[in-house]
Amino acid sequence: MVLGMINGLEIVSLIDVSIDIIKLISELHDAIKSFEGLPKAFQHVNEQLPLVLDTLTRAKERVPQLEATTRVFVKEKLQQCEKKASELLEIFKYLKETQGNSIMNVYKRVVKTIGKRGRVEDLMKDILSSVKELSENQVFQLAGQVDKLQNALDTLAQVIPSLADSEMESMNGGTNPEQFGDNNVQNWSVGDGDAWNVTGVVNRGQNFNQSNHYGNMINTTVAKDPWAWLLDNLSFKDWLKPGFWKKVFWLFGEPGFGKSALCVHAIEASEKLFRDRSSRSDPAAFYFYDYGEEPENDTTVYLNLADSLFRQKYAFGDQVSDKIFAFAGSRATGPLLKEFIKAIIEELQVAYIFLDGLDEVLHDSLRANRALQTLNFCLSLTEQKEFDVKVWCSSQDRVKIRTAIEKYNAGFWLHLTGEENAPDIEILVRTSAEQMQKDGPDGMKLRHLHEVMHTIKGNFLWASLAVDSIVQAGPNYLYTSFY
Structure with a gap:
């Protein structure tokens, strides 16, 4: 029972990812639909997004406890859907960044990096096919969606290609990349549906490790220009050259x-x-x-x-x-x-x-x-x-x-020791304290500041904790305990 629930949650998670991507594509289409020269295939692709969204939403509502063999099939189809949707999203994102300038040059470049099935209409066909195969599986009970999805596939088959077949063959046959102009967008595939592009964006729309900045x-409480001694350190200055x-x-x-x-x-x-x-x-x-x-x-x-x-x-x-x-x-x-x-x-x-x-x-x-x-x-x-x-x-x-x-x-x-840190910690503690309380006898203030500095012994972590304690104590406590 527990294993079945876990399997079901995994499928729901995969569906959620694709749903989020489809919604983002729809939003981006609204931003680029007025760009001059945008192929009509983009509009036809956008018209199929609600059907994909509806089918995935229905599938999510009916996720059963799947047998192992069925789960493998469903997971594979959902991963295929996510991969193609992610590639489609990348195209829309890059075209939006052009702000309508040289959109076909950028479009060709992104399509080339995706590969033979990189045109927007081909990616949407692949998405529809994956979703259609899911709908045909009896565990989802989505037989009513099958005809709609097939009609959508038939419609896309009649769309004027966003790039001619001959141009696609030329692009994927090793044509010199410079022929596509100066607006250059590069991706490389990471596998399993991920792709890394050289502007630093992952297909799922996340910047690389944004928290690692x-x-x-x-700490925002640190006074202006502490640690400036490093910039004057002769060894550091030589290393920097x-x-x-x-x-x-x-x-x-x-x-x-x-x-x-x-x-x-x-x-x-x-x-x-x-x-x-x-x-x-x-x-x-x-x-x-x-x-x-x-x-x-x-x-x-x-x-x-x-x-x-x-x-x-x-x-x-x-x-x-x-x-x-x-x-x-x-x-x-x-x-x-x-x-x-x-x-x-x-x-x-x-x-x-x-x-x-x-x-x-x-x-x-x-x-x-x-x-x-x-x-x-x-x-x-x-x-x-x-x-x-x-x-x-x-x-x-x-x-x-x-x-x-x-x-x-x-x-x-x-070797970083308390000797190097002492002046900076004094700036940290003194400035923070004086910002909270301007009054008080200077002699007492200085004496107690030295006591705090002696306790901290060059440790910025301890200094930060001391400042936090001062802040939390409030002005009345400062008179009696800090000053």
Whole structure:
């Protein structure tokens, strides 16, 4: 009984995903339907969306406890439906981004990356066929939908193709990609219905690891410009210089000492350098490991790095090089992503990679193994002669991390202690306290501040907790207990 319920929930989840995608496609069609030159096939496709939505909704309402063999069939059809719907969604999304400019150039490019069945009408036919096969299965009791779905298929068969058959044959026969113009959109297939495109969007409409953004790493209570000492540190300044022979920077220290915040400042410094060099402000390549996050898979970190590095080189609409375009359509495995990262760095010539918190995942053998493999790969890039890669690592001092970094003599090690943190923590505590209470004897304020500083001993985590306690206590308590 329990197993049957689980199977049913799995089917419902698959249906929900396709329903959400179909709804998004409908919304995007409303945004692009007035674009000049949009093939009429798009309108015909949009007209079939309500039927697909209705059929999937009916199927969801009637999900039974399936036998194992039936469940495999149903799951396969729903995955096929989701895959085609996801590819269709990508087309609509990219056309919306064009804002009506050169839409056919972009459309052709996306269709090419999808493959022989990449036209919108072909994708909709495949969606209808999958849904029709589900309806024909007696477990769903949807016989009334079968004729409607067949009529929809017959209608689409009469639609003027959005791209001529001859053009499709030419596109899929290895035609030079440059013939399609400058508006260049690239995807490659990840398998099982996922696709990664080089602008950094997953088919299901999610940005790569949006929660893994360094903007979330700094507590908003921190005073302006703390940790500025890092930017004046001679070792860091040398490491940051393009072409400088020491290419690895390891910042290590105890928990709560502000390593992640310093990593953020290092990233911002590299981004400023990048802006000065190229007049663009794309993000650095980074990954923040987190104890509480979902475990990374074989490609999680590489996808994040590849996405950021690509966007440093290319903006939407840029023509990518033949070497980068050659990756389109390939299955995005770990080894292939490594090759892609090397290829894009070779075009950039100078790249900065930041890895923070590797110690956060050492408790899990699988996550630890993947994290250390990623670290070793990034470190190996620093030895390549074809380009200049700088790697930053911030973590606690752990044997496995130290062992990996020790192999590379061309680097700086900086042990973060309370001595470096003391001025910044004083700024944090003093500013936060003074913002809450301007009055009080200065001598008493200074004396008690020193007592708090002595207790904190260079630990930003403890400092943040102290500030939180001050905030929660309120002004009356400040007079008696803090000041």
